[in-house]
Amino acid sequence: MKKTLFDKVWDSHVVRSIKEGPDVLFIDRHMIHEVTSPVAFLGLKNRKLPVLHPEKTFATADHNTPTLNQHLPVADPLSRNQLKALEENAAAHGISYWGLGHKKNGIVHVVGPEYGITQPGATIVCGDSHTSTHGAFGAIAFGIGTSEVEMVLATQCIMQPKPKKMRITIDGKLNHGVTPKDVALFIISQLTTSGATGYFVEYAGEVFRELSMEGRMTVCNLSIEMGARGGMIEPDEKTFTYIKDREFTPKDAAWDKAMEYWSTLHTDEGAAFDKEFTFDGSEIDPMITFGTNPGMGMSITKAIPKAKEIQGSATTYSKSLDYMGYREGDSMIGKPIDYVFIGSCTNGRIEDFRAFAQIVKGHKRAANVTAWLVPGSHNVLKAIKEEGLLEIFEAAEFELREPGCSACLAMNDDKIPAGKYAVSTSNRNFEGRQGPGARTLLASPLVAAAAAITGKITDPRTLI
Amino acid sequence: MAYDSFHTLESTAVPLPIENVDTDQIIPARFLKATERKGFGDNLFRDWRFDQNNNPKEEFVLNNPTYSGKILVGGHNFGSGSSREHAAWAVYDYGFRCVVSSFFADIFKNNCLNIGVLPVQVSEEFLKTIFEAVEENPKTELLIDLPNQKIQINSTGASESFEINAYKKENMLNGYDDIDYLESMKEDIKTFAVNRPL
Ligand code: SF4
Numbered sequence: 001m002k003k004t005l006f007d008k009v010w011d012s013h014v015v016r017s018i019k020e021g022p023d024v025l026f027i028d029r030h031m032i033h034e035v036t037s038p039v040a041f042l043g044l045k046n047r048k049l050p051v052l053h054p055e056k057t058f059a060t061a062d063h064n065t066p067t068l069n070q071h072l073p074v075a076d077p078l079s080r081n082q083l084k085a086l087e088e089n090a091a092a093h094g095i096s097y098w099g100l101g102h103k104k105n106g107i108v109h110v111v112g113p114e115y116g117i118t119q120p121g122a123t124i125v126c127g128d129s130h131t132s133t134h135g136a137f138g139a140i141a142f143g144i145g146t147s148e149v150e151m152v153l154a155t156q157c158i159m160q161p162k163p164k165k166m167r168i169t170i171d172g173k174l175n176h177g178v179t180p181k182d183v184a185l186f187i188i189s190q191l192t193t194s195g196a197t198g199y200f201v202e203y204a205g206e207v208f209r210e211l212s213m214e215g216r217m218t219v220c221n222l223s224i225e226m227g228a229r230g231g232m233i234e235p236d237e238k239t240f241t242y243i244k245d246r247e248f249t250p251k252d253a254a255w256d257k258a259m260e261y262w263s264t265l266h267t268d269e270g271a272a273f274d275k276e277f278t279f280d281g282s283e284i285d286p287m288i289t290f291g292t293n294p295g296m297g298m299s300i301t302k303a304i305p306k307a308k309e310i311q312g313s314a315t316t317y318s319k320s321l322d323y324m325g326y327r328e329g330d331s332m333i334g335k336p337i338d339y340v341f342i343g344s345c346t347n348g349r350i351e352d353f354r355a356f357a358q359i360v361k362g363h364k365r366a367a368n369v370t371a372w373l374v375p376g377s378h379n380v381l382k383a384i385k386e387e388g389l390l391e392i393f394e395a396a397e398f399e400l401r402e403p404g405c406s407a408c409l410a411m412n413d414d415k416i417p418a419g420k421y422a423v424s425t426s427n428r429n430f431e432g433r434q435g436p437g438a439r440t441l442l443a444s445p446l447v448a449a450a451a452a453i454t455g456k457i458t459d460p461r462t463l464i
Numbered sequence: 465m466a467y468d469s470f471h472t473l474e475s476t477a478v479p480l481p482i483e484n485v486d487t488d489q490i491i492p493a494r495f496l497k498a499t500e501r502k503g504f505g506d507n508l509f510r511d512w513r514f515d516q517n518n519n520p521k522e523e524f525v526l527n528n529p530t531y532s533g534k535i536l537v538g539g540h541n542f543g544s545g546s547s548r549e550h551a552a553w554a555v556y557d558y559g560f561r562c563v564v565s566s567f568f569a570d571i572f573k574n575n576c577l578n579i580g581v582l583p584v585q586v587s588e589e590f591l592k593t594i595f596e597a598v599e600e601n602p603k604t605e606l607l608i609d610l611p612n613q614k615i616q617i618n619s620t621g622a623s624e625s626f627e628i629n630a631y632k633k634e635n636m637l638n639g640y641d642d643i644d645y646l647e648s649m650k651e652d653i654k655t656f657a658v659n660r661p662l
Pocket residue numbers: 062063107108109128129130344345346404405408409426427
């Protein structure tokens with residue numbers, strides 16, 4: 001039978017299929033962090049169960065951690081307590097733990113690929129919805145809830161009905177100034193935030209083939225924002241080159257054996273999908289969101305749609321625009337902003353900081369803008385310094401912080417104040433996501449950079 | 465037994481006719497710092513429920529004494545966004561045992577099922593009928609009948625059937641959870657693991 005990439009990986013991990021029920025799926029890699037794991041460990045303790053495969057489990061601290069003065073004790077007692085719980089749980093169960101200050105520390109979805117934990121054909125889960133990031137390597141990767149974290153700790157398995165399959169094909173060449181983030185925001189704006197619910201997505205076509213691994217991660221990362229369980233891209237030479245010789249990837253004979261399996265990971269010609277979408281890459285512009293969900297995005301040069309032009313409830317729409325302080329028909333270009341956040345597992349990798357630097361080089365931060373530059377990991381931080389990007393940032397009066405999730409979810413002190421506008425390279429513009437009352441505009445690192453030096457929404461193409 | 469079992473539920477409902485309610489609204493990230501599963505109900509819909517000085521916002525439905533009950537009725541695409549199970553815990557801890565909507569985000573739905581909150585997906589039309597009935601008379605009771613997979617508006621008798629997969633239904637009826645099941649097949653899992661290449 002002809003199979004899709006998704007079928008191949010899923011089917012080979014099914015331990016048991018329950019009639020009229022879910023599949024029992026074996027999990028190769030489980031990443032955990034401080035926020036969604038403590039209650040799971042508590043559950044294990046209550047059931048008197050050990051962790052079945054500590055060697056397949058990896059812990060990092062990221063959601064709650066401060067991005068300044070990481071060498072000092074964490075000031076917030078609740079955060080400190082959560083970090084301590086993770087450290088103790090990891091130690092008690094023999095799980096490798098990359099805590100605050102550890103040289104491998106960083107956002108879970110940034111460090112996974114960096115150390116080769118992420119591999120093609122693997123099943124990867126984590127108690128964070130953007131686990132879909134790892135699909136960039138041809139893995140099945142998705143976010144889970146805490147009960148499921150407990151399940152995987154106890155049994156290395158998860159119970160899920162097999163999702164339906166969707167393919168999104170984009171051919172053509174991307175225009176100058178259009179980044180992987182724009183491609184993803186474009187897709188979500190077309191499908192809406194629930195358009196792919198119940199599906200697992202495969203991204204196919206020239207545009208995705210041409211993207212770097214970092215770019216593919218950005219796209220797969222955002223799969224969840226259209227409701228998909230996850231997204232994946234067929235592994236190719238780029239994938240193999242990226243993962244080769246990383247700490248946790250197979251070596252020598254084991255590598256050759258793995259390559260045998262990996263080279264089978266593609267969708268068979270003629271394999272069926274439950275739903276297909278096709279777009280033209282050359283029609284995508286730099287994007288920006290204007291509302292309170294990631295589907296409310298549009299080309300940066302367009303005007304905010306009128307309520308009567310959109311699908312869905314007009315009341316919900318106007319509630320959203322009210323929250324943002326915008327009116328239908330407004331143009332986004334020229335709107336003043338207050339904050340810029342570059343970081344997160346969506347756009348906190350080295351390529352994103354290079355893109356940011358490309359625009360800010362030779363300019364100065366706009367006086368009205370507060371900018372938070374937060375690398376996704378210590379590795380990224382190191383590369384920023386080694387490649388001379390830090391000097392560019394400092395010359396332009398930007399300050400670099402230490403790694404973590406930071407203002408992506410604003411669990412630490414990095415909160416955008418109420419009513420302020422933030423252009424963010426992260427993934428969610430929900431009400432209050434970046435702090436109570438904060439107003440988030442999702443965009444690419446180029447759009448964020450253009451806003452950071454001009455103090456308002458600016459088409460980055462006018463600056464490159 | 466991992467959680468309370470669920471058979472039938474007869475209760476008034478709390479209407480929240482907003483679409484795309486995301487889990488950041490259900491429970492904002494700053495309340496995720498606990499290491500135990502308790503007290504999340506206090507912060508359910510925190511920023512819609514309270515202003516910045518922690519005063520209740522009168523216009524929000526949870527602060528309106530007219531509406532109460534164990535059933536929360538939400539708009540299309542309920543529970544999108546973050547995978548935080550804390551959202552489902554908050555719904556449960558506040559006292560809801562069932563959420564009704566015309567469409568649920570995947571992870572939220574799973575999380576609910578895993579902790580014993582029943583997500584009931586109805587048609588767009590039936591959802592509208594429920595909203596209208598509850599608005600007209602806040603004392604309107606809904607009957608959720610899990611064994612027969614049926615939801616009914618008691619005052620009018622209008623009803624609709626809903627889907628739930630047989631395995632999950634069995635779990636809900638008995639209060640079992642997935643770990644109970646997986647533990648029972650541990651030997652199979654161990655054998656499977658031996659043959660995994662990664
Ligand atoms: S950066 Fe944001 S989306 Fe990514 S893991 Fe952290 S909180 Fe989740």
